[in-house]
Amino acid sequence: MTIGGHFTYFITIFLMIAGLFIVIARGNLIKKLVGLGIFQTSVYLLYLAPAKLVGGTAPILSPAFTIYSNPLPHVLILTAIVVGVATLALGLALVVRIREGYDTIEEDEILALDAARDREAQAS
Amino acid sequence: MKNDLILRVIAKLLIPFIVMFAVYVQFHGDFGPGGGFQAGVILAAAVIFYALIYGLADARKVVPESVVESMMALGVLLYVGVGIAGLLLGGNFLDYFVLDPDPVHGQHRGIFWVEAGVAITVSGVMLKIFYMFADRGKADE
Amino acid sequence: MTLSAHLPALQVVVPLVAAPLTVLLRGGRLPYLVALTSSWIALVIAVLLWRQVDSGGTLSYAMGSWPPPWGIEYRVDRLTAFLLVLVSAIAALVLPYSRASIEREVPRPQHYLFYTMFVLCLAGLLGISITGDAFNIFVFLEVSSLSTYVLIALGRDRRALMAAYQYLIMGTIGATFIVIGIGLLYLMTGTLNLADMGQRLAEVQGTRPVLAALAFLTVGISLKLALFPLHQWLPDAYTHAPSAVSSFLAATATKVAVYVLIRFYFSVFGASQVFAHLPMQEMMLLLALAGMFAASTIAIFQSDLKRLFAYSSVAQIGYIILGLSFNSINGLTATIVHLFNHGVTKGAIFMLLGAVAMVMGGSTLARIQGLGKRMPLVSIGIVICGLSLIGVPGTAGFISKWYLLLAAIEQGQWWLVFLILLSSLLAVIYVWRFVEAAYFREPRQDIDATAAVPWSMGVPAALLVAATVYFGLDTSFTIGSASQAAAALQGGLR
Numbered sequence: 001m002t003i004g005g006h007f008t009y010f011i012t013i014f015l016m017i018a019g020l021f022i023v024i025a026r027g028n029l030i031k032k033l034v035g036l037g038i039f040q041t042s043v044y045l046l047y048l049a050p051a052k053l054v055g056g057t058a059p060i061l062s063p064a065f066t067i068y069s070n071p072l073p074h075v076l077i078l079t080a081i082v083v084g085v086a087t088l089a090l091g092l093a094l095v096v097r098i099r100e101g102y103d104t105i106e107e108d109e110i111l112a113l114d115a116a117r118d119r120e121a122q123a124s
Numbered sequence: 125m126k127n128d129l130i131l132r133v134i135a136k137l138l139i140p141f142i143v144m145f146a147v148y149v150q151f152h153g154d155f156g157p158g159g160g161f162q163a164g165v166i167l168a169a170a171v172i173f174y175a176l177i178y179g180l181a182d183a184r185k186v187v188p189e190s191v192v193e194s195m196m197a198l199g200v201l202l203y204v205g206v207g208i209a210g211l212l213l214g215g216n217f218l219d220y221f222v223l224d225p226d227p228v229h230g231q232h233r234g235i236f237w238v239e240a241g242v243a244i245t246v247s248g249v250m251l252k253i254f255y256m257f258a259d260r261g262k263a264d265e
Numbered sequence: 266m267t268l269s270a271h272l273p274a275l276q277v278v279v280p281l282v283a284a285p286l287t288v289l290l291r292g293g294r295l296p297y298l299v300a301l302t303s304s305w306i307a308l309v310i311a312v313l314l315w316r317q318v319d320s321g322g323t324l325s326y327a328m329g330s331w332p333p334p335w336g337i338e339y340r341v342d343r344l345t346a347f348l349l350v351l352v353s354a355i356a357a358l359v360l361p362y363s364r365a366s367i368e369r370e371v372p373r374p375q376h377y378l379f380y381t382m383f384v385l386c387l388a389g390l391l392g393i394s395i396t397g398d399a400f401n402i403f404v405f406l407e408v409s410s411l412s413t414y415v416l417i418a419l420g421r422d423r424r425a426l427m428a429a430y431q432y433l434i435m436g437t438i439g440a441t442f443i444v445i446g447i448g449l450l451y452l453m454t455g456t457l458n459l460a461d462m463g464q465r466l467a468e469v470q471g472t473r474p475v476l477a478a479l480a481f482l483t484v485g486i487s488l489k490l491a492l493f494p495l496h497q498w499l500p501d502a503y504t505h506a507p508s509a510v511s512s513f514l515a516a517t518a519t520k521v522a523v524y525v526l527i528r529f530y531f532s533v534f535g536a537s538q539v540f541a542h543l544p545m546q547e548m549m550l551l552l553a554l555a556g557m558f559a560a561s562t563i564a565i566f567q568s569d570l571k572r573l574f575a576y577s578s579v580a581q582i583g584y585i586i587l588g589l590s591f592n593s594i595n596g597l598t599a600t601i602v603h604l605f606n607h608g609v610t611k612g613a614i615f616m617l618l619g620a621v622a623m624v625m626g627g628s629t630l631a632r633i634q635g636l637g638k639r640m641p642l643v644s645i646g647i648v649i650c651g652l653s654l655i656g657v658p659g660t661a662g663f664i665s666k667w668y669l670l671l672a673a674i675e676q677g678q679w680w681l682v683f684l685i686l687l688s689s690l691l692a693v694i695y696v697w698r699f700v701e702a703a704y705f706r707e708p709r710q711d712i713d714a715t716a717a718v719p720w721s722m723g724v725p726a727a728l729l730v731a732a733t734v735y736f737g738l739d740t741s742f743t744i745g746s747a748s749q750a751a752a753a754l755q756g757g758l759r
Contacts, residue, residue, distance in 0.1 A: 023434060036437055043441055047448050060155070073451075076400055080444060082161055083407045087437050089253055090414055094430045096260060101423035110427060197285035204282050207274075210329070217274035219330040 008049035015042030027107040033091045040084045047073040135177040142170040160239035164246025192251045199245025206237045273326035273339040276310045280388035287381045296377035308357040311349040318346040334458035340397035343750040348394045355516040356387045358725040363509030365719045370507040386412040399447045399457045417506040428501035435498045439488030446482035449474045463533045490522035493556030496579045503575035508619025516612035520604040531754040549590035556583030561691035570628040581607045591672040597751035599668035606661035610653045613729035620718045635708025646730040651696035653733045660737040
């Protein structure tokens with residue numbers, strides 16, 4: 001198993017772990033979304049890397065070629081990218097509204113504000 | 125940025141070419157990278173470019189909010205309409221083979237209209253997102 | 266051209282078309298009417314499909330006339346038909362309820378967007394159930410999930426936004442894990458059609474990518490179905506969402522995720538492969554028991570009724586997964602029938618809690634004191650559904666518990682029988698907290714509780730409470746479908 005031969009898979013795993021780490025370890029809401037994006041990008045690589053066959057050409061029929069690269073993963077990833085864009089847009093819209101509601105986008109500050117309000121409600 | 129001469133002139137020169145490129149990407153999705161989603165985003169980018177240089181109010185006059193919201197819905201309806209057309213012409217849902225006496229040409233037609241629907245919806249959505257985000261916070265300033 | 270041949274496609278297309286129509290028809294009553302009509306048509310289609318499958322066997326529909334396995338195939342078998350009836354029936358009842366409910370909880374200019382997201386969520390959930398293509402499951406899963414995030418964020422409280430955001434992060438991680446699992450399966454088998462994948466996987470059993478795919482799929486789907494340690498999003502989401510949304514989600518969203526798990530385990534991997542190579546049986550047993558006990562215990566200490574019953578949902582999902590871990594026909598029957606029974610029960614409870622919140626101005630135990638006097642019918646409804654959660658004979662919940670106990674007894678696991686009964690006792694405690702506050706306390710004088718519950722909210726809630734009792738007495742539909750589906754799945758048929 002050469003490292004060069006499996007280069008893309010090592011990058012995939014690195015991006016996957018990096019993305020998940022950012023989502024878990026960072027408290028800023030926008031940084032979490034960035035981490036989510038990185039995680040999703042690693043999945044695109046996971047699908048696309050095996051699609052290119054050794055010696056394969058672009059998947060347009062022609063009498064001169066016998067091996068074609070697989071176009072199906074590309075189509076799947078187009079869909080997945082659109083889903084990722086929609087998720088990112090929705091997440092950012094939520095962050096904008098959270099900023100307007102709480103005046104902060106740090107998760108621990110938001111939890112503290114909620115806890116304070118809960119204590120007030122219990123006291124009243 | 126409206127008063128900066130260089131930016132205004134460059135924008136006026138570039139925007140038609142950006143729109144043309146969007147149309148090119150739309151129709152060449154069969155043969156190269158492209159298709160409805162990419163073309164929709166490039167088209168929306170042209171309008172957003174205009175909004176950045178000339179201001180959101182001017183962009184709203186060129187592409188009003190109601191048009192944008194209708195575009196989002198009409199693209200989806202076009203896509204589903206192609207599917208239902210396949211249903212009415214005797215095939216299954218989203219059947220392109222029956223859209224034309226020659227099945228291969230039917231595939232061309234089906235893909236053409238479906239991608240058109242996708243481009244309309246995507247550019248509508250991108251513009252709507254921009255319109256909604258761009259003037260929040262301005263009310264406080 | 267016979268319409269009945271195209272019912273599988275129409276099941277998803279009808280709600281999907283309603284979504285852009287509600288966007289175009291902005292104001293007035295039209296968005297509500299379009300959404301209502303489409304959900305009722307979807308219910309009729311689901312019942313027709315159930316009858317076709319009941320008499321004829323599995324249906325197969327090729328989208329775009331591309332024959333499977335090259336094209337996307339919609340396959341309706343007994344489990345699918347059962348789930349379609351549940352989801353569309355709940356939607357058909359929640360929509361009339363939501364009209365009055367969102368008047369108070371969602372700002373008027375956003376009402377048409379509420380209906381758009383609702384029918385999109387319905388289309389997504391129906392699509393997940395009916396499709397026979399793995400990637401199509403992911404696409405519909407994301408369609409339903411994204412509309413769910415929006416629906417939750419429409420809640421009145423600013424905490425609804427944070428709940429929606431947390432659900433977005435966790436749900437997207439779950440969906441991405443599912444995509445990774447599907448990708449690994451595609452790499453090993455070369456196909457995305459579930460039936461074809463099941464056949465081809467038989468040749469590559471036990472290889473590392475397949476086991477990794479199983480692991481990724483399990484964790485991803487568990488995030489979506491709120492299995493015990495991955496349930497963090499559920500209490501906040503159900504508590505702060507609008508009442509109609511809580512009712513719809515509690516009854517359908519997690520159930521469809523359980524369906525995806527069952528479909529992947531039994532129709533793609535095959536029961537033997539799942540339970541032989543990895544200790545899935547022990548893990549699911551442990552997590553299910555942990556969920557049942559931990560969530561029931563946390564529910565006992567909650568002061569907000571919506572939050573209490575949200576934790577109760579996590580506990581009930583523990584029961585559902587417990588049935589799965591038995592790997593027997595009775596266990597699988599218990600799982601499938603509890604999908605239906607719990608859906609009906611929780612849908613009813615959240616509808617009733619929405620009515621309570623509307624009249625009393627909130628749903629905390631402090632506010633609802635004396636509810637038995639102020640809103641007698643609603644209180645009785647909540648008590649009946651509580652009895653179903655406990656598993657009292659005569660309610661739907663008893664049927665599911667009965668089959669769980671049967672599955673445990675036939676495998677000789679008497680300690681499991683004891684644990685199931687013990688967790689039912691915990692359910693008694695948290696239902697008793699409601700009964701005590703509602704019937705044994707005097708109503709507060711400082712709350713103005715003169716608002717009346719409109720018919721459009723009362724009738725769907727009453728129908729669901731009646732269904733909770735009805736399906737506890739007449740089980741021909743629920744047990745009939747569930748046991749036949751379980752036998753077919755367990756036998757490796759599709």
